[in-house]
Amino acid sequence: MNQEDKLREAIRNIVHEELCARGKAYRKARMAAGEKSSAYLSGRAVKVCKGQIKGAGGKKKKSYKSKKKK
Numbered sequence: 001m002n003q004e005d006k007l008r009e010a011i012r013n014i015v016h017e018e019l020c021a022r023g024k025a026y027r028k029a030r031m032a033a034g035e036k037s038s039a040y041l042s043g044r045a046v047k048v049c050k051g052q053i054k055g056a057g058g059k060k061k062k063s064y065k066s067k068k069k070k
Contacts, residue, residue, distance in 0.1 A: 022061070023049040029056035
């Protein structure tokens, strides 16, 4: 594996992220309600993860990032 391949792999790992659990639940609930999978639906799921809109449970949380305990 040359340096260029290593760099591409590192970039691919950074760019590809999974939705948080609340975002996945939101997406699943919307699709169960009849909404088709689309970039707009995925974008709203990301907003749920960020805490910008309410999730499937109807609650709005500040952020998807967990707080570290000291």
